Amino acid sequence: MKSSTLLVLLCLQAALIMGIFAAVAKENAVGESKAIDINPGQLKCCTNCNFSFSGLYTCDDVRKDCDPVCKKCVAVKTYSGNKFKCTDTFLGMCGPKC
Numbered sequence: 001m002k003s004s005t006l007l008v009l010l011c012l013q014a015a016l017i018m019g020i021f022a023a024v025a026k027e028n029a030v031g032e033s034k035a036i037d038i039n040p041g042q043l044k045c046c047t048n049c050n051f052s053f054s055g056l057y058t059c060d061d062v063r064k065d066c067d068p069v070c071k072k073c074v075a076v077k078t079y080s081g082n083k084f085k086c087t088d089t090f091l092g093m094c095g096p097k098c
Contacts, residue, residue: 039088041069042095049094057094059086 070086
């Protein structure tokens with residue numbers, strides 16, 4: 001075969017493969033409903049910090065009241081009564097320990 005024919009065939013195969021990858025990527029794309037809602041604020045303090053290398057963190061502290069920066073607090077039952085835990089995801093570094 002001529003080199004020009006081989007080049008055309010390789011280009012067609014590359015275009016086909018890129019189309020397949022694009023279709024798979026679109027099918028597996030993360031929709032807005034699955035996106036992480038990031039709180040732009042920062043907690044005053046956090047002792048049990050879960051930091052990831054992506055720059056996001058959550059705080060697993062259970063406190064008697066919720067931090068005013070927190071958008072979503074959940075009640076946690078403890079032996080001494082209900083306490084609260086902030087379930088927000090924050091961007092940045094963990095604050096000082098409480």
